[in-house]
Amino acid sequence: TRTKTVLLTSGSYSDDNVAAAAGAAAMLPKPVRPSQLYNCLLDLLGAAAGQASLHAQPAPARHDAPPDRGLILLAEDNEINQMVAADNLSLLGYRVDVVRNGSEAVQVAATKPYRAILMDCQMPTMDGYAATSQIRLRERPDQRIPIIAMTAGALAEDRQRCLAAGMDDYLSKPIDPEELRMALDRWTGQGPQAAEGTGRRRSGLAGQDDDPSA
Numbered sequence: 001t002r003t004k005t006v007l008l009t010s011g012s013y014s015d016d017n018v019a020a021a022a023g024a025a026a027m028l029p030k031p032v033r034p035s036q037l038y039n040c041l042l043d044l045l046g047a048a049a050g051q052a053s054l055h056a057q058p059a060p061a062r063h064d065a066p067p068d069r070g071l072i073l074l075a076e077d078n079e080i081n082q083m084v085a086a087d088n089l090s091l092l093g094y095r096v097d098v099v100r101n102g103s104e105a106v107q108v109a110a111t112k113p114y115r116a117i118l119m120d121c122q123m124p125t126m127d128g129y130a131a132t133s134q135i136r137l138r139e140r141p142d143q144r145i146p147i148i149a150m151t152a153g154a155l156a157e158d159r160q161r162c163l164a165a166g167m168d169d170y171l172s173k174p175i176d177p178e179e180l181r182m183a184l185d186r187w188t189g190q191g192p193q194a195a196e197g198t199g200r201r202r203s204g205l206a207g208q209d210d211d212p213s214a
Helices: 016-021 034-045 047-056 079-091 102-108 128-138 156-165 177-188 194-198
Strands: 006-009 026-029 071-075 095-099 114-120 147-151 169-172
Touching: 006 034, 026 034, 034 079, 071 079, 071 102, 079 095, 079 114, 079 177, 095 102, 102 114, 102 128, 114 128, 114 177, 128 147, 128 156, 147 156, 147 177, 156 169, 169 177
Parallel strands: 006 026, 071 095, 071 114, 114 147, 147 169
Antiparallel strands: none
16 A cells, blocks of 8 residues: 655645645645644545544443433534544434534534534634634523533643633543543533532533642
8 A cells, every 4th residue: 555645844835736746645834733634644544544443442332222312513624533423422322413613513502402512623714712712602601511622632731722712621632432421421411420520610621620739
């Protein structure tokens, strides 16, 4: 199998023709964001890579169909990420609505009784940070919907940016099915993690208590 090459440039543009002439399969401008690189590699490797990730980290085995645990809004622009996330959510018993950018997430967030929103941080048109801020501005205090960030970044500043935008929890890509289950249990009140989650600030990321010295 021929090795695929990704061409990194110092310019602010991406010219597929230049990349093709150089023998590269894709072209990314520097500095490359983790989410850009992650999505680029998924696109190059194809759906088989997404399925391999899913099989490598399977959701908990069930002997019968899981009960209906409600509706989740998934905001994700990459089709392979959509497929993997939707499969994992289905295995956990959730129904899924999918939108491709933050603007669409803002438009539909209040139209149905979503148990939670899984929000990709880097999307076209409007990113997940701006979308979360808009959703928080529009919702009533007694109708706050849990928003769980999904991002390829795993640094402390990534967590702080999610917190500042109004997100409740944080999952690093590729999404681990068990971590996804625990996060949803924590914020939807449907599992053993729920009690722990209700004792924390609704405006803070999971794992960050009110008292940092506790």
